[in-house]
Amino acid sequence: MNRTIRHVGVVAGILVFALLVNVTLSYLLRNNSLDNNPANQRVLQAQFAQPRGAILAGNTPIAQSVPGSGDFPYLRTYANGPMYAPVTGFYSYMYGRNKLEQAYNSALTGSSDPRVIQQLINSLTGQPGAVASLQTTINPAAQQAAWNALQGKQGAVVAIDYTTGAILAYVSTPSYDPAQLSSPDLDATQAAWKALNADPAAPMADRAGREIYPPGSTFKLVTAAAALEAGWTPDTMVDSPARLTLPGTNTQLTNDSNCGGDQISLQQALQVSCNTAFANVGLTIGQDAIAAQAARFGFGKAFGGDVNSAVSAFPTGLDPSQTALSAIGQYNVTASPLQMAVVAAAIANNGIVMQPYLVSQVVGADLNVISTHSPSSSGRAVSATTAAELQQMMQSVVANGTGKRAQVPGLTIGGKTGTAQSDNVRAPYAWFAGYAAEPHVAVCVFVANAGTNEDQTGGATAAPIFRQVVQALNG
Amino acid sequence: MTAVAGTAPRTPRRDTPPSGRWAELGLLVPALAVGIGGFVLTNLNRTGTLPPRWWLVPALGTLLALAAHLVVRVRARYADPVILPVVVALCGLGLAMLNRLDMAIGGTDVARTQLIWMVVGVAVFAAVIIWLRDYRVLQRYPYILFIAGMVLLLMPLMPIIGTNINGSRIWIRIAGYSFQPAEVAKIVLTLAFASYLADRSDVLASAGKKIGALTLPRLRDVVPVFIMWAAGVVVLVFQNDLGTALLFFGLFIVMMYVATDRISWVVVGGLAFAGAAAVIYRFAGHVQVRVDSWLHPFTDLNQNYQIIEGQFGMAWGGLFGRGWGLGSPSRIPLAGTDFISAAMGEEIGLVGLTGIIVLYALIVARGLKTALLARDSFGKLLTAGFSFVFVLQVTAIIGGVTRLLPLTGLTTPFLSRGGSSLVANWAIAAILIVVSHQARRPVVDFEPFVDLDVEQTTVIDLSSLEDGAVGPRVSADDTTQQRALVREQ
Numbered sequence: 001m002n003r004t005i006r007h008v009g010v011v012a013g014i015l016v017f018a019l020l021v022n023v024t025l026s027y028l029l030r031n032n033s034l035d036n037n038p039a040n041q042r043v044l045q046a047q048f049a050q051p052r053g054a055i056l057a058g059n060t061p062i063a064q065s066v067p068g069s070g071d072f073p074y075l076r077t078y079a080n081g082p083m084y085a086p087v088t089g090f091y092s093y094m095y096g097r098n099k100l101e102q103a104y105n106s107a108l109t110g111s112s113d114p115r116v117i118q119q120l121i122n123s124l125t126g127q128p129g130a131v132a133s134l135q136t137t138i139n140p141a142a143q144q145a146a147w148n149a150l151q152g153k154q155g156a157v158v159a160i161d162y163t164t165g166a167i168l169a170y171v172s173t174p175s176y177d178p179a180q181l182s183s184p185d186l187d188a189t190q191a192a193w194k195a196l197n198a199d200p201a202a203p204m205a206d207r208a209g210r211e212i213y214p215p216g217s218t219f220k221l222v223t224a225a226a227a228l229e230a231g232w233t234p235d236t237m238v239d240s241p242a243r244l245t246l247p248g249t250n251t252q253l254t255n256d257s258n259c260g261g262d263q264i265s266l267q268q269a270l271q272v273s274c275n276t277a278f279a280n281v282g283l284t285i286g287q288d289a290i291a292a293q294a295a296r297f298g299f300g301k302a303f304g305g306d307v308n309s310a311v312s313a314f315p316t317g318l319d320p321s322q323t324a325l326s327a328i329g330q331y332n333v334t335a336s337p338l339q340m341a342v343v344a345a346a347i348a349n350n351g352i353v354m355q356p357y358l359v360s361q362v363v364g365a366d367l368n369v370i371s372t373h374s375p376s377s378s379g380r381a382v383s384a385t386t387a388a389e390l391q392q393m394m395q396s397v398v399a400n401g402t403g404k405r406a407q408v409p410g411l412t413i414g415g416k417t418g419t420a421q422s423d424n425v426r427a428p429y430a431w432f433a434g435y436a437a438e439p440h441v442a443v444c445v446f447v448a449n450a451g452t453n454e455d456q457t458g459g460a461t462a463a464p465i466f467r468q469v470v471q472a473l474n475g
Numbered sequence: 476m477t478a479v480a481g482t483a484p485r486t487p488r489r490d491t492p493p494s495g496r497w498a499e500l501g502l503l504v505p506a507l508a509v510g511i512g513g514f515v516l517t518n519l520n521r522t523g524t525l526p527p528r529w530w531l532v533p534a535l536g537t538l539l540a541l542a543a544h545l546v547v548r549v550r551a552r553y554a555d556p557v558i559l560p561v562v563v564a565l566c567g568l569g570l571a572m573l574n575r576l577d578m579a580i581g582g583t584d585v586a587r588t589q590l591i592w593m594v595v596g597v598a599v600f601a602a603v604i605i606w607l608r609d610y611r612v613l614q615r616y617p618y619i620l621f622i623a624g625m626v627l628l629l630m631p632l633m634p635i636i637g638t639n640i641n642g643s644r645i646w647i648r649i650a651g652y653s654f655q656p657a658e659v660a661k662i663v664l665t666l667a668f669a670s671y672l673a674d675r676s677d678v679l680a681s682a683g684k685k686i687g688a689l690t691l692p693r694l695r696d697v698v699p700v701f702i703m704w705a706a707g708v709v710v711l712v713f714q715n716d717l718g719t720a721l722l723f724f725g726l727f728i729v730m731m732y733v734a735t736d737r738i739s740w741v742v743v744g745g746l747a748f749a750g751a752a753a754v755i756y757r758f759a760g761h762v763q764v765r766v767d768s769w770l771h772p773f774t775d776l777n778q779n780y781q782i783i784e785g786q787f788g789m790a791w792g793g794l795f796g797r798g799w800g801l802g803s804p805s806r807i808p809l810a811g812t813d814f815i816s817a818a819m820g821e822e823i824g825l826v827g828l829t830g831i832i833v834l835y836a837l838i839v840a841r842g843l844k845t846a847l848l849a850r851d852s853f854g855k856l857l858t859a860g861f862s863f864v865f866v867l868q869v870t871a872i873i874g875g876v877t878r879l880l881p882l883t884g885l886t887t888p889f890l891s892r893g894g895s896s897l898v899a900n901w902a903i904a905a906i907l908i909v910v911s912h913q914a915r916r917p918v919v920d921f922e923p924f925v926d927l928d929v930e931q932t933t934v935i936d937l938s939s940l941e942d943g944a945v946g947p948r949v950s951a952d953d954t955t956q957q958r959a960l961v962r963e964q
Contacts, residue, residue, distance in 0.1 A: 001734070001852060002847050008846075008863055011863075016866065019870055019877070022874065026877055027794065031790040037773070
């Protein structure tokens with residue numbers, strides 16, 4: 001019987017071992033995500049009892065902790081809250097946090113001191129680490145210009161330094177004040193949360209990076225890039241009939257204006273945003289070429305890092321008529337304004353896609369730099385030759401084509417307008433994606449609803465906003 | 476070898492092995508210190524001072540531990556010296572945590588009630604050790620024990636006394652006190668099954684029809700086996716208590732295996748349990764919920780609030796814990812019962828929780844060692860069964876809280892709130908101590924006159940043994956031990 005009892009001992013040993021391994025692995029693997037879970041009230045309570053690092057735009061704190069009273073010894077305040085809300089996010093006792101407040105939570109609370117010894121001492125003594133501040137890449141002047149230009153409209157502006165990927169402006173309207181959600185008055189916080197979520201204008205939606213829309217004609221940049229990469233030149237001629245019957249259907253695709261002949265060059269097609277010509281480009285080079293090009297620009301996956309964007313998408317498994325529509329940014333093509341800004345940025349940066357980012361430095365309490373973001377590339381979207389050709393074509397759009405209102409005297413500006421009409425009920429979406437060579441910035445403007453009854457178009461509605469933002473950046 | 480055995484001289488052993496009682500007394504000091512330390516630190520950390528007459532509680536705890544020690548010293552001198560200190564340490568930790576939760580919640584008196592139950596538990600412990608020196612008297616009544624065990628199990632289903640608490644019908648309520656009879660049934664059925672198998676293990680192992688590799692036992696040998704299996708089913712189906720059912724099936728399988736050395740019992744028992752569990756999973760919504768909250772707790776914050784708060788608590792505790800009184804374990808619903816190990820993890824950290832698991836492992840190891848040393852099949856089966864049920868219960872509940880397994884609502888032995896479980900576990904500890912005393916005590920003044928060629932037929936006159944001590948009964952298993960003893964001399 002002792003033999004079998006020893007077997008029982010082995011089984012008991014395995015059970016105990018499993019328990020010990022499990023609690024140890026839980027500690028090693030799960031603790032961080034558990035501590036960072038926004039629903040974790042223990043951590044939240046402790047954090048609300050401590051100061052929290054500031055978030056800076058330029059030299060100005062746009063989020064900071066000030067001494068409070070009562071249950072909350074510290075109060076989170078937001079300067080220009082609505083304007084910076086899509087950057088800072090909110091920090092709420094009841095509703096957790098988002099955006100940079102979430103992405104850099106451990107730095108802001110001081111629980112991620114990179115000095116290993118210090119961290120060990122902190123964890124042994126139970127002392128909180130020193131809180132760190134975030135230096136964002138936001139240019140306050142550009143942010144303000146974009147914010148002013150979007151007043152009264154539903155829309156978004158994203159501006160990127162295309163040589164580094166640093167995001168200079170990141171605006172979404174209408175917006176909300178994050179301070180409403182960090183109020184020590186929990187009843188008021190609850191009421192504000194309910195009201196914000198019930199608001200049909202969706203003020204908490206991040207239209208700049210977390211929402212995707214049909215990009216309309218701005219997507220022709222991607223199609224043109226795919227064609228050039230496939231061996232076309234800007235002078236390659238393409239059929240541009242006034243009406244194109246989509247293959248296999250009775251649907252007639254028309255142009256918004258006269259394209260300038262029954263056969264025009266690729267450059268001319270982009271300049272006048274000729275739908276039938278680009279539909280033919282798409283039919284010629286095929287959906288796979290466009291899809292591959294879109295993926296190289298960043299479609300199909302989120303921009304990582306601190307941006308945490310929505311995923312822009314180019315559909316798959318298209319029939320020819322859908323391919324033709326997708327080539328002009330209709331059908332099921334979706335993109336965030338951030339994505340279209342990255343497309344313009346990559347072209348302006350001679351084909352190299354720079355990873356967009358929002359935080360340039362994490363700075364410790366004693367002003368020592370804890371970490372610095374070094375710009376990184378996520379690959380090449382197009383060859384340098386193709387990029388140069390696209391730059392020329394985009395410049396002619398602004399100089400002579402649909403984007404004239406984006407011109408800034410003395411600056412080299414290239415861009416592409418877009419007017420996406422996906423149904424007849426709402427006003428069309430107005431887009432402008434372009435770049436300015438001198439302050440080396442790429443900007444995407446998106447207006448969903450200008451709040452007027454006039455027809456809004458990329459050229460009339462979005463291009464002037466682009467101009468104002470570029471002027472602010474150049475100033 | 477046989478030649479030596481036949482001519483062994485009847486001389487007493489000269490060297491008496493150490494009884495281990497001083498070791499036990501020494502171990503009681505740190506064992507008491509952890510619980511009392513937790514109690515004192517909680518008060519200091521939360522209020523900065525100690526309450527007036529704070530020393531009463533530690534003094535009472537020390538008195539209880541010393542009383543238990545004295546009973547063992549007098550009546551079970553050679554008992555394993557580790558079991559009692561480990562039990563005292565666990566009880567102290569549990570009381571300290573319950574008191575700490577009382578302080579956080581305010582207006583509750585759980586710790587005081589638990590302390591009263593502790594007195595009852597130690598009294599039962601002492602009673603078992605004093606009156607059950609020869610535990611083998613229990614071996615005489617397997618059928619009565621079977622019936623008693625089943626009646627106890629079925630009591631919660633009876634009208635009037637049976638009550639339904641938290642969706643499980645596992646309680647009875649008499650004169651205002653609620654009690655979980657399954658805890659006692661666990662002991663009674665273990666005794667019954669051990670006594671039944673001790674006599675019949677050979678029959679079960681060998682008799683019967685052979686079909687392929689499996690040997691089917693005879694029907695009349697199988698009836699008690701069936702009763703044990705039915706006990707599990709009753710708990711599972713009628714009381715919706717998957718955890719306790721797991722314990723019964725585990726007990727059933729392991730005791731059958733230990734007794735018969737047939738792996739087929741493990742296969743058959745395992746399949747039976749797996750089948751029953753699959754059916755229950757299919758038809759009982761709450762089991763699916765349990766499995767779901769184990770795998771994906773964060774998909775439903777409200778439904779899995781308890782397990783999520785437990786996880787948050789243990790993460791918040793980190794390696795060394797927040798310190799006694801400094802965490803927020805009262806955020807966890809039922810922190811004093813199911814989730815006391817999560818509360819421990821929060822306040823004394825991964826280190827503390829690991830320590831608690833190791834304490835449980837020590838009890839199990841000592842129990843199994845007793846099973847190895849025991850001189851009779853009944854003692855072996857009894858201690859092996861109790862040890863295994865104990866480790867199974869600890870694994871199920873701590874594993875459930877730490878998300879190794881789906882959560883089953885079992886008690887955490889000696890730690891968690893609840894009188895029936897506490898008293899039953901003190902009784903199990905007492906039985907382990909009694910058996911280990913009989914197993915470890917030296918065989919003084921007595922050498923069995925064994926003719927090893929006729930192993931099964933030895934008759935020993937029990938009255939010739941001093942003071943009712945148990946002499947070695949000789950069965951196939953014990954003969955080996957006799958040989959060893961003989962060789963030593």
